[in-house]
Amino acid sequence: MLTSRSSSTVTGVDTKPNQSDAVVDHKLNKKRGRCFSRLFQVNSGRNRHAKKMSASSSSLPELNASPSAAPHSRPTSASEPSSKRVLRDVVTVDAAEMQQTDVIFVTSSPAESWKDELDKLATAIRLSGAGGTREDQWKDVKKLASSIIRSWVIRPGNGSQSTVIAGPESFDEWNKRDFLSCPKCGGVLHQVATLACGHSFCRKCTNSLDHCFKCSRADNPSLHPDQLKTNVTVSTLVEKWWANELKAVELRNAGNQAFCNQLYDQALDKYHLAAQSAPGDFTLLSNRSHCYSKMGKFDEALKDADQVIRLRPNWPKGYYRRAEALKGLGRHEDALLSLLHCTAMERSLMCDVRDDIAKALYGITSSVAKQKCHRIGDRTMAGTAGLASDTDDSSSSSCSEAAAALAATSRILPSETEEEGDDDLALRQSPQRMMALSIHHQEVHPKLHQMVDRILSELERLQKWTPNISLRAADPAKVDISDFECTLCCRLMWQPVTTPCGHSFCRTCLDRCMDHKAACPLCQTSLENYLAERRQCLTEFLDYAMATYLPQEYADRSRIHDEEMKELASSHNIPIFICTMAYPTVRCPLHVFEPRYRLMIRRSMESGSRQFGMCSYVQDQPHGFAEFGTMLEVRDVEFFTDGRSVVDTVGGRRFRVLRRGVLDGYCTATVEYLVDQPVDPSRVEIVKALHDRVRQEAQHWITSAPANLRQRILGHFGVMPDIEPDWMTLPDGPAWLWWLMAILPLNPKAQVATLSMTHIEKRLEAIQRGVAYVRQRTL
Numbered sequence: 031m032l033t034s035r036s037s038s039t040v041t042g043v044d045t046k047p048n049q050s051d052a053v054v055d056h057k058l059n060k061k062r063g064r065c066f067s068r069l070f071q072v073n074s075g076r077n078r079h080a081k082k083m084s085a086s087s088s089s090l091p092e093l094n095a096s097p098s099a100a101p102h103s104r105p106t107s108a109s110e111p112s113s114k115r116v117l118r119d120v121v122t123v124d125a126a127e128m129q130q131t132d133v134i135f136v137t138s139s140p141a142e143s144w145k146d147e148l149d150k151l152a153t154a155i156r157l158s159g160a161g162g163t164r165e166d167q168w169k170d171v172k173k174l175a176s177s178i179i180r181s182w183v184i185r186p187g188n189g190s191q192s193t194v195i196a197g198p199e200s201f202d203e204w205n206k207r208d209f210l211s212c213p214k215c216g217g218v219l220h221q222v223a224t225l226a227c228g229h230s231f232c233r234k235c236t237n238s239l240d241h242c243f244k245c246s247r248a249d250n251p252s253l254h255p256d257q258l259k260t261n262v263t264v265s266t267l268v269e270k271w272w273a274n275e276l277k278a279v280e281l282r283n284a285g286n287q288a289f290c291n292q293l294y295d296q297a298l299d300k301y302h303l304a305a306q307s308a309p310g311d312f313t314l315l316s317n318r319s320h321c322y323s324k325m326g327k328f329d330e331a332l333k334d335a336d337q338v339i340r341l342r343p344n345w346p347k348g349y350y351r352r353a354e355a356l357k358g359l360g361r362h363e364d365a366l367l368s369l370l371h372c373t374a375m376e377r378s379l380m381c382d383v384r385d386d387i388a389k390a391l392y393g394i395t396s397s398v399a400k401q402k403c404h405r406i407g408d409r410t411m412a413g414t415a416g417l418a419s420d421t422d423d424s425s426s427s428s429c430s431e432a433a434a435a436l437a438a439t440s441r442i443l444p445s446e447t448e449e450e451g452d453d454d455l456a457l458r459q460s461p462q463r464m465m466a467l468s469i470h471h472q473e474v475h476p477k478l479h480q481m482v483d484r485i486l487s488e489l490e491r492l493q494k495w496t497p498n499i500s501l502r503a504a505d506p507a508k509v510d511i512s513d514f515e516c517t518l519c520c521r522l523m524w525q526p527v528t529t530p531c532g533h534s535f536c537r538t539c540l541d542r543c544m545d546h547k548a549a550c551p552l553c554q555t556s557l558e559n560y561l562a563e564r565r566q567c568l569t570e571f572l573d574y575a576m577a578t579y580l581p582q583e584y585a586d587r588s589r590i591h592d593e594e595m596k597e598l599a600s601s602h603n604i605p606i607f608i609c610t611m612a613y614p615t616v617r618c619p620l621h622v623f624e625p626r627y628r629l630m631i632r633r634s635m636e637s638g639s640r641q642f643g644m645c646s647y648v649q650d651q652p653h654g655f656a657e658f659g660t661m662l663e664v665r666d667v668e669f670f671t672d673g674r675s676v677v678d679t680v681g682g683r684r685f686r687v688l689r690r691g692v693l694d695g696y697c698t699a700t701v702e703y704l705v706d707q708p709v710d711p712s713r714v715e716i717v718k719a720l721h722d723r724v725r726q727e728a729q730h731w732i733t734s735a736p737a738n739l740r741q742r743i744l745g746h747f748g749v750m751p752d753i754e755p756d757w758m759t760l761p762d763g764p765a766w767l768w769w770l771m772a773i774l775p776l777n778p779k780a781q782v783a784t785l786s787m788t789h790i791e792k793r794l795e796a797i798q799r800g801v802a803y804v805r806q807r808t809l
Contacts, residue, residue, distance in 0.1 A: 140181055141482050143177075144174065144177070144178065144485075145478065145482050147174050148391075148481075148482070149473060149474060149478065150170075151167060151171060151174070151395050152399040152475050152478060153473045154166075154167055154170075155167060155396050156399040168392070171391050172388045174388075174391060175385075175388040175391055176384060178387070178391075179370070179373050179383075179384060179387065181489065182489055182492075183374065183377050200344060200377075201216065201342065201344045201346065201375060201376065208501050208502055209501075209574040209575075210501070210502040210503070210504070210571065210574070211502045212231050212235055213229060213231060215232060215313065216313075216345070217311065217313050218268065218275040218276060218311075219231070219264065219265075219268050219571075220233070220276060220279045221233035221260055221265070222260060222265045222571075223236045223258040223259070223260065223261065224528045224532075225247070225258070226247070226563070226565055227242045227244075227567050228527070228567035228570050229243075229244045229245060229570055230264055230569070230571045233258070233260070259530065261569070261571075263514075263528075263534040263572065264534075264569070264571050264572065267504075267513060267571075267575065270508055271505065271508050271509075274308055275307070275308045277308075278304040278305070278307040278308035278314060279304075279308075279311075281300050281303050281304035282301065282317060285297040285298075285299075285301045285321075286317060288300060289320075289321055289324075294325050297321050298318065298325070301314060301318040301321060312337075312338045312341040312345065312348065315341070316347055316348060316351050319331045319332075319335045319351040319355065322334065323355055323358055326358070328355045328356075328358035328359045329355075331351070331355035332352065332359065334351070335348060335355050336352065338351060338352075339352065343497040343498075344375050345375065346371075346372045346373075346376040346379055349369070349375065350368070350369070352365075353366075353368035353372070353386070357390075362393050362397075363481055366390040366391065366394065366485075367485065369383055370485065370488070370489075371488075371492070394478070394481065395478065398475050398477045399475070401477075504575070506579055509579040509580065511583055514526075516535050516536045516539055517533075517552065518542075519536055521536075521587065522580070522583055522584070522586075523535070523536050523576070524536050524537075524538070524588070524591050525537040525573070526568060526572040527540060527567065527569060529550050530557070530559075531550050531552075533550055533553065534572060537566055538636075541566075541629075541632060545625035545629055545673065548561045548672065548673060558672070561671065561672070561673055562670075595636065595638070596637075598636075598637040599637035599638055599639040602701065603691075603699070604642060604699060604701060605630045605643065605693070605696055605697070606642070606644075606645055606659070606696070606697040606699050607620070607644050607645075608653075608654060609644065609646070609647070610646055610647075611656075611660075611781045612660040612679075613660060613681050613768035613771050613772050614660060614682060614683070614768050615681055615751070615765040615768055616680070616681045616768050616769055616772045617678070617679070617680050617681075617747070617748075618680065618681060619679070620662075620676070620677045621675075621676055622675045622676070622677055623674045625695070626694070626695035627696060628675070630642060630696045631664070631667065640664045641661050641662060641663045641682065642661070642662055642664075643659045643662070644659055644660050644661075644662050644681075645659035645687070646781065646782065648778065652690050655687075655697060656687075656778075656782050657786075658684065658685070658686055658704075658786040659687070660685070661681070661685060662680070662681060663679060663680055663681075664679055665680060666678040681768070683704070683762070684703065684762060684785060684786075685701035685702065685703050685704060686701060687699045687700075687701055688700045688701060704786070705762075705788065706761055706762060706763055707789055708759075709758055709790060709791070714758070717758065717790060717791050717794070718758075720795070721764070723798070724767075725753070725766065727798065727805075728750075728797075729750070731804065731805045743773050747769060750769055750770070751764075751766045753766065758790070763793065767793065767794070770801070771797065771800075774797075774800050774801070775804065780796075780800070784796050
């Protein structure tokens with residue numbers, strides 16, 4: 031920031047100095063230039079000075095900007111007199127200009143800006159309206175509060191380059207990593223309710239949620255809180271592991287009710303009993319601190335607030351409770367720092383706490399202003415008396431103003447430490463010197479400046495501070511593996527899920543039960559909506575507790591699950607869907623509604639294979655399916671609300687069944703895959719000619735078929751595929767042959783026989799006979 035004033039503007043004396051005055055001014059300018067060069071590193075030369083000052087001034091925050099605005103320079107009013115104008119923009123000056131005009135460089139750091147604003151405010155308050163009304167003073171102090179708060183939250187930068195200060199992890203973010211506590215309040219889970227996303231909360235906390243506080247999933251639990259039943263398994267574990275804390279919660283709730291009825295003594299009794307059961311309950315101590323403050327027992331309130339901060343140093347409410355107690359004890363400066371800590375811990379509270387911070391600033395400034403008014407008046411008179419002996423009567427009033435200005439600027443330009451001669455001493459005490467240093471007349475309040483230094487020192491410490499907070503833990507001696515057994519498979523729960531009725535099972539076990547009936551296996555509550563949403567998520571509390579306190583059992587259960595999935599994904603022992611004949615490269619949509627096939631499709635998806643075998647039904651074969659079939663690859667699954675699904679599949683490799691079996695109700699088979707044998711080189715031309723002839727006959731049949739039949743074929747199977755360039759070397763031959771097989775109305779035995787052929791020439795001959803037979807019947 032650059033301020034320009036001529037000596038004539040400040041003092042009002044003649045602008046034409048005599049020769050002696052010129053010598054004095056020359057020495058004064060020389061000495062002032064040496065001082066400024068040392069303090070502010072002023073470089074000679076227009077371009078270098080402008081570049082350096084522009085870079086430094088661009089990073090300065092604007093004191094009077096709105097809290098949410100980015101730091102920027104405040105424009106100067108055009109109506110402001112030039113003698114009082116503070117130039118926020120950079121002004122380049124060279125040596126000649128410094129000889130003609132008195133140029134004062136003033137630091138523009140936030141600390142100096144705050145000190146300057148506090149001095150102005152204190153002066154205005156002392157003058158009781160001479161500097162403005164109380165409404166104006168309140169506006170100024172609110173702007174100053176916003177500026178200080180932003181410095182605790184925002185790092186100054188150029189426009190959008192401002193960044194959030196890397197402070198301690200917020201209370202909410204920390205709670206999200208504490209898997210055994212309520213993600214909302216951070217306390218022990220009381221009357222546990224588990225949302226559809228798998229995160230568990232205190233029931234009281236769910237009443238105010240319209241989405242999951244942890245994952246932001248919009249389940250709107252507050253719209254139907256009666257549908258959120260208590261999680262039976264989690265509640266049993268919480269009661270077993272933290273019984274004392276649950277007892278303290280009940281007592282705390284009773285104390286809160288008494289506090290709302292303004293029965294503070296009764297509330298305090300309940301809080302005391304609760305603290306005996308759970309001395310580490312930070313929410314309880316916060317409530318008791320608030321109760322002490324309401325009763326005027328601020329020492330006790332401060333002790334509880336300090337204990338809250340020790341237990342949860344990143345919880346903003348702890349600092350707010352401390353500020354309340356400190357205000358009651360009259361320690362307003364400490365209360366101000368606690369309020370600033372509150373905003374730093376939770377940046378969304380900036381606007382809510384700003385008025386409290388502004389009130390604290392106003393109270394501190396008012397107190398300091400009343401203490402300083404007499405001493406400042408005495409110092410100003412003494413300075414005037416000392417100067418009266420060295421000046422004539424015509425400039426006495428100007429010298430009085432200069433003496434006050436010298437006192438006001440003593441903090442901006444420190445006194446020189448080197449030895450001075452008589453001439454230098456006379457220059458430093460001369461009226462011209464004091465008038466040149468005078469920017470505006472204001473009082474200096476060291477206590478306010480010390481407070482600003484303390485605020486900045488605390489901010490610097492906060493940025494380097496790492497809180498030490500422990501996660502909630504259970505006593506390993508109280509952990510029993512039987513508490514985590516699934517009631518359906520009687521094994522350790524794997525991927526536990528919780529139904530809306532509050533019962534927990536292995537996810538796969540619950541799915542298998544709902545394949546037969548959409549109801550809870552224990553209480554028979556309808557789970558139709560739960561099944562329709564198909565949004566089963568892991569219950570985080572149970573999964574984390576098993577992994578933490580039963581690591582070996584959890585690892586064994588994981589190994590068993592992986593082995594089962596590997597067996598299901600085996601390419602030799604495959605599940606068999608008995609329905610119709612499927613062909614390679616041909617789409618085969620399936621409507622799945624039987625429980626055994628629901629399980630089969632789900633397992634094929636979970637194992638990662640995404641495939642199963644399709645065989646046609648043959649009555650005289652073992653287990654009722656044909657000896658040959660086709661692998662189907664799942665492309666998409668669409669579920670219905672009642673558990674049925676439509677599975678979009680496409681044919682893959684052909685296989686031959688070697689051994690047959692049954693698993694959980696559906697058939698399985700050990701298979702070998704079929705591949706076409708290479709064409710004999712001597713028969714290549716014959717096979718090509720046969721290929722072209724069969725395709726031509728098939729096209730002729732399709733084009734001459736009735737319109738309704740042709741429309742059904744195109745609607746269900748699409749158009750005939752093009753001929754592949756290397757169709758003779760493909761493992762299953764050309765795709766259009768299988769497309770033609772799918773639309774030909776052949777009997778099942780003929781279809782199986784054609785599918786099993788591994789010589790393309792024989793398959794072409796069989797299809798040619800089929801086309802001729804169909805043409806004869808349809809034309």
